[in-house]
Amino acid sequence: xxxxxxxxxxxxxxxxxxxxxxxxxxxxxxxxxxxxxxxxxxxxxxxxxxxxxxxxxxxxxxxxxxxxxxxxxxxxxxxxxxxxxxxxxxxxxxxxxxxxxxxxxxxxxxxxxxxxxxxxxxxxxxxxxxxxxxxxxxxxxxxxxxxxxxxxxxxxxxxxxxxxxxxxxxxxxxxxxxxxxxxxxxxxxxxxxxxxxxxxxxxxxxxxxxxxxxxxxxxxxxxxxxxxxxxxxxxxxxxxxxxxxxxxxxxxxxxxxxxxxxxxxxxxxxxxxxxxxxxxxxxxxxxxxxxxxxxxxxxxxxxxxxxxxxxxxxxxxxxxxxxxxxxxxxxxxxxxxxxxxxxxxxxxxxxxxxxxxxxxxxxxxxxxxxxxxxxxxxxxxxxxxxxxxxxxxxxxxxxxxx
Ligand SMILES: Cc1cc2nc3c(=O)[nH]c(=O)nc-3n(C[C@H](O)[C@H](O)[C@H](O)COP(=O)(O)OP(=O)(O)OC[C@H]3O[C@@H](n4cnc5c(N)ncnc54)[C@H](O)[C@@H]3O)c2cc1C
Numbered sequence: 001x002x003x004x005x006x007x008x009x010x011x012x013x014x015x016x017x018x019x020x021x022x023x024x025x026x027x028x029x030x031x032x033x034x035x036x037x038x039x040x041x042x043x044x045x046x047x048x049x050x051x052x053x054x055x056x057x058x059x060x061x062x063x064x065x066x067x068x069x070x071x072x073x074x075x076x077x078x079x080x081x082x083x084x085x086x087x088x089x090x091x092x093x094x095x096x097x098x099x100x101x102x103x104x105x106x107x108x109x110x111x112x113x114x115x116x117x118x119x120x121x122x123x124x125x126x127x128x129x130x131x132x133x134x135x136x137x138x139x140x141x142x143x144x145x146x147x148x149x150x151x152x153x154x155x156x157x158x159x160x161x162x163x164x165x166x167x168x169x170x171x172x173x174x175x176x177x178x179x180x181x182x183x184x185x186x187x188x189x190x191x192x193x194x195x196x197x198x199x200x201x202x203x204x205x206x207x208x209x210x211x212x213x214x215x216x217x218x219x220x221x222x223x224x225x226x227x228x229x230x231x232x233x234x235x236x237x238x239x240x241x242x243x244x245x246x247x248x249x250x251x252x253x254x255x256x257x258x259x260x261x262x263x264x265x266x267x268x269x270x271x272x273x274x275x276x277x278x279x280x281x282x283x284x285x286x287x288x289x290x291x292x293x294x295x296x297x298x299x300x301x302x303x304x305x306x307x308x309x310x311x312x313x314x315x316x317x318x319x320x321x322x323x324x325x326x327x328x329x330x331x332x333x334x335x336x337x338x339x340x341x342x343x344x345x346x347x348x349x350x351x352x353x354x355x356x357x358x359x360x361x362x363x364x365x366x367x368x369x370x371x372x373x374x375x376x377x378x379x380x381x382x383x384x385x386x387x388x389x390x391x392x393x394x395x396x397x398x399x400x401x402x
Contacts, residue, residue, distance in 0.1 A: 021079025029080035032210035047117040066322035070267035077271025081374035082210030093123030096171040100229040121168035126158040137182035143174035150225040164214040165199020183242035187229040196221035207373030262335035263321040266342035269378035273346040276353035314342040333395035340388035343378035
């Protein structure tokens with residue numbers, strides 16, 4: 001049975017990260033949002049204290065209750081979501097390698113997604129393309145095997161890639177057999193300094209501006225055979241099965257990674273929502289209108305009551321999904337439910353926070369407008385809200401809802 005009381009280690013970790021968020025992340029948030037630059041000094045500081053790096057991620061992933069990671073992420077994103085993405089973005093590449101790679105590949109490549117505290121690196125997970133975001137079965141990026149050299153040749157353009165072009169390790173999902181759609185795809189590691197990989201345009205974004213998002217262009221990128229995650233034998237067997245069974249083959253690699261990381265993405269949104277709620281509550285107790293603190297007006301008090309309720313509901317769904325991911329797996333799209341609920345709650349709660357702060361809330365002097373901008377990405381990336389509903393609908397109905 002799931003037990004949602006945090007153990008001593010988890011409580012200590014939560015307090016420690018919260019303090020880091022108070023002391024380091026939040027004071028830097030405004031500056032990096034305005035600069036729209038990757039906050040290397042903050043990520044380096046996180047690495048020095050042990051919050052960014054392989055050990056931290058391994059420790060969090062190794063926890064059997066599943067709660068350590070969402071608890072940690074909520075605190076980091078409570079500090080700031082743009083900086084939070086800069087700290088957590090490499091986790092998607094690490095998850096892509098861990099989810100599809102052999103133990104040897106995991107040992108070789110995951111550490112290189114993080115570097116060391118003295119030489120911090122980042123990783124990128126490259127799936128989306130200009131014409132394939134939600135529909136990841138439709139990737140145009142091709143991977144062709146050059147048997148004579150035991151090399152794979154990658155060609156294509158990836159869009160919207162977190163850490164794209166600035167990463168040490170790029171994990172690229174490409175079509176090996178486009179006819180097979182998602183079941184004909186494989187994941188490849190592109191090692192540091194590989195020729196032919198370059199950064200395309202860097203996007204100017206609505207929110208999480210401190211996080212780097214860019215196109216990744218792959219122009220005859222050659223990687224050794226050992227960079228195919230899972231190995232050639234496993235891929236050949238998978239392709240043969242897919243050709244035999246058609247649509248009933250196993251899930252595509254990108255989808256597997258996204259499924260596993262959904263509660264963590266929900267926890268990001270939750271951190272932003274909680275930040276906005278706490279700020280709005282404090283403000284409502286101080287701000288006086290019509291002779292009393294605005295929290296004494298029921299319209300404002302009820303907003304805050306709804307915000308608190310929705311945040312707790314989102315957290316319970318996230319913790320349940322995180323627990324299930326380690327203990328039996330999802331049955332009714334619980335991972336998607338958690339991400340869907342938390343993202344929508346974050347958008348709504350941050351909007352209500354702006355409302356509670358009135359005109360001040362609409363200015364960049366106060367953080368709530370930034371939190372609203374930052375929250376919005378969560379209904380879009382790693383599966384839009386509509387795609388989460390599709391996953392849930394398919395899980396509960398057993399039908400291929402389109
Ligand atoms: C800041 C940022 C960071 C990102 N980081 C990464 C990253 O690191 N790696 C990566 O691979 N990708 C990344 N992405 C890409 C992201 O995952 C995609 O943008 C997202 O999946 C949506 O794809 P799309 O933009 O092509 O929208 P589309 O798929 O074109 O969707 C447009 C609209 O149509 C709806 N829609 C589409 N299909 C259906 C359907 N079947 N039923 C109902 N509605 C549907 C969608 O919900 C959406 O509302 C990032 C994006 C952003 C903005």
